[in-house]
Amino acid sequence: MSTAPEPVAGARTGLAGLLVVPATLFVALGLLGPIAILFRYSLNQFIPGQFMVDGLTIENYVKFFTDAYYLNVLLRTVRVAVVCTIVCLIMGFPLAYVLARTQSRFKNLLIISVILPLFVGNAVRAAGWMTAFGSKGALNASLMGIGLIDQPLEIMFTETAVVIGIIAVNLPFMVLTLQSVIEGIPRNVEEAAFSLGAGPSAMFRRVLWPLALPGVLAGTILTFILAMNAYATPVLLGGPKFQTMGPLVYGQFAQQNNWPFGGAIAFILMTATILLTVAAHLIVQRRYR
Amino acid sequence: MARLSLEHLRKTYGDTTVVDDVAINIADGEFLVLLGPSGCGKTTTLRMVAGFIAPTAGGITIGERSVTTLPPWKRNCGLVFQSYALFPHMTVAENVAFGLEMRKIAPADRAPRVAEALRLVQLAGFDERYPRQLSGGQQQRVALARALAMEPDVLLLDEPLSNLDAKLRQEVRVEIRDLQRKLGLTTIMVTHDQEEALTMADRLVVMEKGKVRQIGTQRELYEKPADRFVAGFIGRSAFLDGEITAPSRFRTRGGVEIGCAAATGSGAATLALRPERIAVGGEAEALPNRFQARVEHASYLGAILDIDVSLSEHDRMLLQIPNKAGVAEPKPGETITIGWAEDAGLVYPREA
Numbered sequence: 001m002s003t004a005p006e007p008v009a010g011a012r013t014g015l016a017g018l019l020v021v022p023a024t025l026f027v028a029l030g031l032l033g034p035i036a037i038l039f040r041y042s043l044n045q046f047i048p049g050q051f052m053v054d055g056l057t058i059e060n061y062v063k064f065f066t067d068a069y070y071l072n073v074l075l076r077t078v079r080v081a082v083v084c085t086i087v088c089l090i091m092g093f094p095l096a097y098v099l100a101r102t103q104s105r106f107k108n109l110l111i112i113s114v115i116l117p118l119f120v121g122n123a124v125r126a127a128g129w130m131t132a133f134g135s136k137g138a139l140n141a142s143l144m145g146i147g148l149i150d151q152p153l154e155i156m157f158t159e160t161a162v163v164i165g166i167i168a169v170n171l172p173f174m175v176l177t178l179q180s181v182i183e184g185i186p187r188n189v190e191e192a193a194f195s196l197g198a199g200p201s202a203m204f205r206r207v208l209w210p211l212a213l214p215g216v217l218a219g220t221i222l223t224f225i226l227a228m229n230a231y232a233t234p235v236l237l238g239g240p241k242f243q244t245m246g247p248l249v250y251g252q253f254a255q256q257n258n259w260p261f262g263g264a265i266a267f268i269l270m271t272a273t274i275l276l277t278v279a280a281h282l283i284v285q286r287r288y289r
Numbered sequence: 290m291a292r293l294s295l296e297h298l299r300k301t302y303g304d305t306t307v308v309d310d311v312a313i314n315i316a317d318g319e320f321l322v323l324l325g326p327s328g329c330g331k332t333t334t335l336r337m338v339a340g341f342i343a344p345t346a347g348g349i350t351i352g353e354r355s356v357t358t359l360p361p362w363k364r365n366c367g368l369v370f371q372s373y374a375l376f377p378h379m380t381v382a383e384n385v386a387f388g389l390e391m392r393k394i395a396p397a398d399r400a401p402r403v404a405e406a407l408r409l410v411q412l413a414g415f416d417e418r419y420p421r422q423l424s425g426g427q428q429q430r431v432a433l434a435r436a437l438a439m440e441p442d443v444l445l446l447d448e449p450l451s452n453l454d455a456k457l458r459q460e461v462r463v464e465i466r467d468l469q470r471k472l473g474l475t476t477i478m479v480t481h482d483q484e485e486a487l488t489m490a491d492r493l494v495v496m497e498k499g500k501v502r503q504i505g506t507q508r509e510l511y512e513k514p515a516d517r518f519v520a521g522f523i524g525r526s527a528f529l530d531g532e533i534t535a536p537s538r539f540r541t542r543g544g545v546e547i548g549c550a551a552a553t554g555s556g557a558a559t560l561a562l563r564p565e566r567i568a569v570g571g572e573a574e575a576l577p578n579r580f581q582a583r584v585e586h587a588s589y590l591g592a593i594l595d596i597d598v599s600l601s602e603h604d605r606m607l608l609q610i611p612n613k614a615g616v617a618e619p620k621p622g623e624t625i626t627i628g629w630a631e632d633a634g635l636v637y638p639r640e641a
Contacts, residue, residue, distance in 0.1 A: 194362050
């Protein structure tokens with residue numbers, strides 16, 4: 001418990017440094033490069049008919065922040081991401097706890113069944129939801145068939161549909177992250193709390209939650225980032241009426257051919273994601289350290 | 290503090306019986322040790338007392354209170370684990386105060402009790418440290434202080450010393466024992482370490498395969514083991530298989546005739562002899578049971594020599610000779626004279 005981890009083999013010979021080179025290069029070239037180019041583009045001018053004109057202007061950013069439509073899209077995206085993350089945490093924690101603590105010999109099977117949804121691509125799954133939620137879809141047909149409702153429920157192309165869709169995609173990430181952290185918390189520690197007079201809720205509040213906090217942070221960051229940047233789910237389940245940031249970026253690039261404004265939106269999305277993540281992280285850390 | 294009784298406890302998982310009809314009464318302030326090989330049900334028994342395992346049948350009473358159906362947090366059992374199980378995100382003082390906090394004791398009243406508990410385990414001044422900053426022995430003392438601070442009715446120790454190195458184990462052993470006496474704590478400790486059990490217990494319970502084999506003091510267990518298992522488990526014994534041919538007459542499988550006062554009844558039996566009751570060389574000359582034994586194997590263990598001898602082709606037994614000055618170490622193949630008195634051995638019916 002108190003022993004320091006062994007240094008990575010070969011650390012002294014510089015081999016360890018060599019081992020991180022491929023991944024570092026890949027990230028640098030594959031991610032930072034395009035981001036830098038994108039940022040440069042976002043400062044260019046867009047003149048209809050002329051595509052992109054080299055320049056150094058912040059007018060794309062001004063356009064975004066002065067237009068209520070775009071601000072609404074950003075706000076909506078953040079709201080959806082926050083709701084999805086909170087729901088994932090509330091639903092995911094109990095499931096992750098059970099998975100971490102079960103002695104069942106079917107444990108691996110249970111974990112695979114959590115991962116299983118990830119085998120189906122986002123687009124395929126969202127298409128499935130469409131057939132389920134549509135006004136003539138399976139859900140409405142069943143509910144109307146058994147006489148619970150007269151009019152079909154309007155689920156498709158609403159915030160509800162998008163939230164449900166994103167939760168379904170993100171839940172496995174939350175569960176797996178939490179499960180691995182909870183598994184690292186010895187069962188004895190919980191038992192010690194019980195024997196000292198802590199009931200289940202006191203044990204959770206004073207022992208399990210604080211010890212699981214690194215996993216909670218990692219899980220919420222992961223699901224929040226995924227929800228902020230969701231593309232296929234909002235496009236297919238939100239439709240043109242329910243815009244979020246991901247599809248908006250794509251639209252500017254692919255449909256409007258407005259690369260500078262697309263670049264600006266992409267940058268705003270990235271910055272908002274990072275800022276909110278860091279802010280949440282700091283608040284939680286201050287509260288529990 | 291309170292007395293504790295385990296009333297015919299039983300635990301089965303499917304067809305497997307892990308704890309079988311365990312009935313023990315523990316007096317107020319008594320230090321009882323559950324001793325047995327791994328898988329004997331001792332830990333399951335302890336966990337039933339703590340409330341983590343529900344017994345299939347039977348009951349548990351602490352003082353006048355039946356706790357059989359109470360959850361662990363209502364039992365007031367102080368529990369110390371082999372792995373310490375300290376809360377890593379809390380300081381030493383917060384760990385020790387946890388039980389008091391759960392009992393809604395005001396922070397101002399907690400402080401003196403935490404200080405007292407830490408003083409008892411000689412860790413005064415460690416309040417603000419975190420568990421990871423302490424050695425294994427110190428962590429185990431914090432765990433003990435944490436259990437003591439809430440003034441438990443019963444103290445439960447689950448192999449508390451097994452993770453400590455040998456020297457530290459002896460120290461902490463004495464400390465726990467002194468503390469337990471001083472505070473008059475009713476205590477149950479589980480261990481598979483015989484020496485630990487013998488040095489700490491008021492009374493011992495030897496368990497095997499879920500059953501209580503014998504309950505008694507160290508002397509009772511050593512001198513009057515109830516069965517062959519206890520005779521082999523507590524201290525060492527030399528065993529000779531054979532049969533009872535007549536009252537006080539025992540014949541080994543290899544046909545060696547032995548006079549033994551404990552041989553009564555008839556049929557297949559095992560003779561158990563404590564090594565220190567067996568005389569070697571000149572001291573054996575005057576004894577009624579006197580044999581020429583062939584040395585098969587000798588091990589030098591410092592204070593004593595372990596010697597494996599055969600009385601006949603089918604009878605091998607263990608001797609222990611004190612390593613005194615001038616005693617030559619017997620060599621394999623040599624023949625030595627060994628002997629013992631007629632009242633030396635105990636005879637048990639052969640177990641199937």
